[in-house]
Amino acid sequence: MPPARQGPNLSRIATSLGVSVATVSNALSGKGRVSEQLAERIREHAAEMGYVPSQAARALRTGRSGVIGLVLPDIANPLFPKLAQAIEFAATSAGYGVLIADSRGNITAQTEAINRLVERGVEGLVIVPRRATRISAASCPVAVIDTASTPGNTVAADHWQGGRDIANHLAELGHKRILVIGNNPESNVQNDRVGGIRSGLRPDMHSSTLWVERLERESGMGCTLGLAEKVREGYTAFAALSDLQALRALTELQRDGIVVPDMASVTGFDDLIFSPVITPSLTTVAMDMATIADVAISSLLKTIQASGSREGVLVSADTDRVPMQLIVRQSSGPVDPTNGGPTTVDPAKRASQTENS
Amino acid sequence: MPPARQGPNLSRIATSLGVSVATVSNALSGKGRVSEQLAERIREHAAEMGYVPSQAARALRTGRSGVIGLVLPDIANPLFPKLAQAIEFAATSAGYGVLIADSRGNITAQTEAINRLVERGVEGLVIVPRRATRISAASCPVAVIDTASTPGNTVAADHWQGGRDIANHLAELGHKRILVIGNNPESNVQNDRVGGIRSGLRPDMHSSTLWVERLERESGMGCTLGLAEKVREGYTAFAALSDLQALRALTELQRDGIVVPDMASVTGFDDLIFSPVITPSLTTVAMDMATIADVAISSLLKTIQASGSREGVLVSADTDRVPMQLIVRQSSGPVDPTNGGPTTVDPAKRASQTENS
DNA sequence: ACGCATTGGTTAAACGATTAATCCAATCCG
DNA sequence: CGGATTGGATTAATCGTTTAACCAATGCGT
Numbered sequence: 001m002p003p004a005r006q007g008p009n010l011s012r013i014a015t016s017l018g019v020s021v022a023t024v025s026n027a028l029s030g031k032g033r034v035s036e037q038l039a040e041r042i043r044e045h046a047a048e049m050g051y052v053p054s055q056a057a058r059a060l061r062t063g064r065s066g067v068i069g070l071v072l073p074d075i076a077n078p079l080f081p082k083l084a085q086a087i088e089f090a091a092t093s094a095g096y097g098v099l100i101a102d103s104r105g106n107i108t109a110q111t112e113a114i115n116r117l118v119e120r121g122v123e124g125l126v127i128v129p130r131r132a133t134r135i136s137a138a139s140c141p142v143a144v145i146d147t148a149s150t151p152g153n154t155v156a157a158d159h160w161q162g163g164r165d166i167a168n169h170l171a172e173l174g175h176k177r178i179l180v181i182g183n184n185p186e187s188n189v190q191n192d193r194v195g196g197i198r199s200g201l202r203p204d205m206h207s208s209t210l211w212v213e214r215l216e217r218e219s220g221m222g223c224t225l226g227l228a229e230k231v232r233e234g235y236t237a238f239a240a241l242s243d244l245q246a247l248r249a250l251t252e253l254q255r256d257g258i259v260v261p262d263m264a265s266v267t268g269f270d271d272l273i274f275s276p277v278i279t280p281s282l283t284t285v286a287m288d289m290a291t292i293a294d295v296a297i298s299s300l301l302k303t304i305q306a307s308g309s310r311e312g313v314l315v316s317a318d319t320d321r322v323p324m325q326l327i328v329r330q331s332s333g334p335v336d337p338t339n340g341g342p343t344t345v346d347p348a349k350r351a352s353q354t355e356n357s
Numbered sequence: 358m359p360p361a362r363q364g365p366n367l368s369r370i371a372t373s374l375g376v377s378v379a380t381v382s383n384a385l386s387g388k389g390r391v392s393e394q395l396a397e398r399i400r401e402h403a404a405e406m407g408y409v410p411s412q413a414a415r416a417l418r419t420g421r422s423g424v425i426g427l428v429l430p431d432i433a434n435p436l437f438p439k440l441a442q443a444i445e446f447a448a449t450s451a452g453y454g455v456l457i458a459d460s461r462g463n464i465t466a467q468t469e470a471i472n473r474l475v476e477r478g479v480e481g482l483v484i485v486p487r488r489a490t491r492i493s494a495a496s497c498p499v500a501v502i503d504t505a506s507t508p509g510n511t512v513a514a515d516h517w518q519g520g521r522d523i524a525n526h527l528a529e530l531g532h533k534r535i536l537v538i539g540n541n542p543e544s545n546v547q548n549d550r551v552g553g554i555r556s557g558l559r560p561d562m563h564s565s566t567l568w569v570e571r572l573e574r575e576s577g578m579g580c581t582l583g584l585a586e587k588v589r590e591g592y593t594a595f596a597a598l599s600d601l602q603a604l605r606a607l608t609e610l611q612r613d614g615i616v617v618p619d620m621a622s623v624t625g626f627d628d629l630i631f632s633p634v635i636t637p638s639l640t641t642v643a644m645d646m647a648t649i650a651d652v653a654i655s656s657l658l659k660t661i662q663a664s665g666s667r668e669g670v671l672v673s674a675d676t677d678r679v680p681m682q683l684i685v686r687q688s689s690g691p692v693d694p695t696n697g698g699p700t701t702v703d704p705a706k707r708a709s710q711t712e713n714s
Numbered sequence: 715a716c717g718c719a720t721t722g723g724t725t726a727a728a729c730g731a732t733t734a735a736t737c738c739a740a741t742c743c744g
Numbered sequence: 745c746g747g748a749t750t751g752g753a754t755t756a757a758t759c760g761t762t763t764a765a766c767c768a769a770t771g772c773g774t
Contacts, residue, residue, distance in 0.1 A: 009730055020754050025732060032733080033752055055478050056416035057730035060759045065413060067456070067477070078630045081437050088459050097477045099424070099454050102445050120424070120454045121412050222633055244631055247604075252636040254611035273435045274601055274631065276579055279609040366760055377724050382762060389763080390722055414760035417729050 008049040017045055028053075059121060067097040068300065069117030071110065073130035074102070078244060078272050083145075086293035087126055094301055096123075103130060114138045124300045124315075131186050135314070141307060143300040143315040145292060147188045152314045155295040155322065157287035159189055159269075162324035163196020165285060166239055166267050169326060171202050174335040175237040175265060178207040179230050181249055182241040185211050190241045193269060197239055212245060225249060228256040231264055236335045243268035243275050243284055250282070250331060261333030271327060280330030291322045365406040374402055385410075416478060424454040425657065426474030428467065430487035431459065435601060435629050440502075443650035444483055451658055453480075460487060471495045481657045481672075488543050492671070498664060500657040500672040502649060504545045509671045512652040512679065514644035516546055516626075519681035520553020522642055523596055523624050526683060528559050531692040532594040532622065535564040536587050538606055539598040542568055547598045550626060554596055569602060582606060585613040588621055593692045600625035600632050600641055607639070607688060618690030628684060637687030648679045 014021040019038070026032030027042040034042075059065040070087055072080055084100070091098045101117050103110035110130055115138075117125060124141040135144055135152060143154040150156075170178060180197055182190045194209060201207060216223055227238065227249055238253075240246035246268030253260055260266050260280055268275065271286035299317035307313055367385075371378040376395070383389030384399040391399075416422040427444055429437060441457070448455045458474050460467035467487055472495075474482060481498040492501055492509060500511040507513075527535060537554055539547045551566060558564060573580055584595065584606055595610075597603035603625030610617055617623055617637055625632065628643035656674035664670055 010732095011730075021731080022733080022755075023753060026753085029732085033750095035752060038752085052476050054417065054730050055476065056413050056422060057759090058732080059413035060411065060417050060761090061730080061732050063759075070457075077438065078435065080441075081434065084437075084441075084457065085431075085459050088457055089461075092458075092473065097456050097473070100427075100441065100445055100457050101449075102442050104446075116449065116454070119409050119412065222638060224636065244634070247631055248634045248636070251608065251611065254608065255616070255636045259612070274604055277601070277605045279581065279605070279612045281579060367762095368760075378761080379725075379763080380723060382760095383723090386762085390720095392722060395722085411760050414729090415762080417731090417759090418761045418763085420729080 007054075008046075008051045009054065013042070013046050013049060013051060016049075017042060065121040065123055066095065067099055067120070067122050068297075069099045069101060069114075069120075069122035069125045071101050071103055071113050071117065071125060071127045073110070073128055074104065079270055081273070082287075082289045083128065083293070086289040087297065089290070090293040090297040094297060096297075096301070124304050126296055126300065131184070131188075138312045141300055141303040141313045141315050143296045143317075145296055147192045148321040149192055150188045153320065154299060154315045155292055155317045155320050156189075157292060157324050158321040159192035159324065160196035160199070161321075162269065162285040162287075162326075163193040163198075164200035165196075165324065165326040166269075167197045167200025167205075169283070169328065169332065170237045170239065170265065170267070171200070171205060173237075173265065173332060176205050176335070177233075177235045178205065178237045178239055179227075179235045180207055180209040180239050180241065181225070181245045182209060182211050183245060184213045193241045207239075212248075225252055227252050227264075228258060231258055235264070237265040237267070237332070240266065240268045243270050243272040243282060246282055246284070246331075247274065247278065250278070250280075260331050263336050265332040265335075267332050276329065283327065283329045283332035285324045285326050287324055288322050295319055295322065364411075365403075365408045366411065370399070370403050370406060370408060373406075374399060422478040422480055423452065424456055424477070424479050425654075426456045426458060426471075426477075426479040426482045428458050428460055428470050428474065428482060428484045430467070430485055431461065436627055438630070439644075439646045440485065440650070443646040444654065446647070447650040447654040451654060453654075453658070463487075481661050483653055483657065488541070488545075495669045498657055498660040498670045498672050500653045500674075502653055504549045505678040506549055507545045510677065511656060511672050512649055512674045512677050513546075514649060514681050515678040516549035516681065517553035517556070518678075519626060519642040519644075519683075520550045520555075521557035522553075522681065522683040523626075524554045524557025524562075526640070526685065526689065527594045527596065527622065527624070528557070528562060530594075530622065530689060533562050533692070534590075534592045535562065535594045535596055536584075536592045537564055537566040537596050537598065538582070538602045539566060539568050540602060541570045550598045564596075569605075582609055584609050584621075585615060588615055592621070594622040594624070594689070597623065597625045600627050600629040600639060603639055603641070603688075604631065604635065607635070607637075617688050620693050622689040622692075624689050633686065640684065640686045640689035642681045642683050644681055645679050652676055652679065 010021045010024050014024045023034055024042055027034045027039040028046060055066060068091055070084065088098050099117055099120060099122055101113035103113045107130065114125065118138055118140060122140060125138060126143045126145065127135055128145050129135055135142055144152055145156050146153050147156045147159050180194055182194060184190060198207060238249045240249055246266050250260055250266045253264055258264055268282050268284040271284045275282040275284050295317050300315050303313055303315045367378045367381050371381045380391055381399055384391045384396040385403060412423060425448055427441065445455050456474055456477060456479060458470035460470045464487065471482065475495055475497060479497060482495060483500045483502065484492055485502050486492055492499055501509055502513050503510050504513045504516050537551055539551060541547060555564060567582065595606045597606055603623050607617055607623045610621055615621055625639050625641040628641045632639040632641050652674050657672050660670055660672045
């Protein structure tokens, strides 16, 4: 069936130069003993023939495929682009390729995805686990990116510190009552972020938490969050655990005639693509994806080289939490002195004024 | 160096069953001639030994790696998650793996990315080209996802029709003056969308176009688009060529006290992750990513199987444009009768009312 | 009974690179 | 001067599959 192999290979180079394949291999890899002269001649010739080593053959012989797998809980996650980009860059820089797999929601799919990658011969895996699932190590080294409080986590942003930074920021602006808006309390990441926020509150501050997914289960998808009511109750700041929730909050407030940041502040997490360009632009806390990816990949590769590359090991890194960076933009500002207490004004009325004027 | 291969392989299965490797291979692939009895026995035994074929060896022997490459102009593109997810799913269903590569902006990087993938032995490529770059075919079949008007395009959403749908929708709502908001006039996709919109306008309608990137080059990144002014001039609808621009427009309008959709309508493209959850939720036009991915992958694989899998061919499909679907949400509504002409009200005044009340 | 297909299986040669084991000088040193 | 060393290159085995070619035994028609 294979009618005519035509790509240049070691053997073709060898015969055309009148030497043995081993010599060519040695010259190109710089491993064996070849005179510098000959080596140079070989490299030249190989280059001009456009030689490209067969990864398949190399993989077969050495048992190293030069590929790692990236498993994501849900590719549609808005955070994914940055992560994938960073991982791809780090891996490529280290001479590795990246195979992706989407673990579409459920845990069985995640396991299947992992298996597929392993069967394809990946040398290691980078996994962003779904919600609170623990990774039962596959048959190769695994680096986990979730949050430092997850057992088995390799490296992640310091979500806790990010939360504290947000709390500090809001404290400095004079906010006393803060509503934390999260999606799901089962997410380790979101829990760390809430924890961080709470730990950063001054004694005279108070916070409560709104879980959107829970609310939607009762009131239907895409329901309103009732934030205008919260403003009336005296909340002056809305700290969302993700820019997506922050955006949701921001637009809802705006629609109800509550001017941000004049009358209420909104903050988010993750610095998603839209955050800098909306009006007002969003104050948020960004992960240092590049560093996270670097740490994950480098410690993964270290483990791969150390281990016989069999056994599923959970990789650990020396830096397991990477600082997050507060980015102050327009959506957060000093608390409105006239709106310090509950029910100073009636936002509903204000909204209707706006609509009807 | 390789001390102890341990994974079960054909030969191990063969000896443990007292047959030849060829027979095992045949039994497992169902190709050669093996009695049904023996075949069954072999399959059983292989399964319980946990046999996993070596992709590397198979790739080496057959020249088929079972992997395709996905090249993206910029992974950070918010559209990417859906695309990658769809491609990954289609490829996986067909038994292929997906290697990703980010072509980080410039065209040289795109070429390099392609080369890396080819060196890794991908059998074919799916490329979403950067802006208006033409793909100079690599040394393997290439499927291009851009827009039908791009020469060499394989399959894409019917952006033109999507534009027409938007125009129709706005026409039915009674809008006469429409501002199209795009990012960059060099994008084939955006141009098709504008073209579609224009072609769908009724004789009594009028549109002009605002290119954000051009504006930002003059007024600085993240500058305001001055849409309140446009409303004053009589524009009642803002048709953005991407949900990202639509969001930008929507938030700017809201901040300036212009209620959407009561006083102005906003529409987008792509149905990005945030579009359904903002307030008001965004009217948009969605691509059918699943179908696009299916067509791309299936015609790519068809070409791979047909060709000797060498030569870089630009794959073509029988369906080259997949319909887009209009999703009407809250951000578009009938034109405000009191706001039909220019300068009926002063939005700036209204905004300040809101802020000071 | 003899040639001829058919069935069920084996042998062995690839695929292309890596690498341990040799081999053959030429050189070095006591 | 002879044995040990070393630099420089070759031989050949190996990774795990696939597959063409081959072979033995059986069945069948004439």
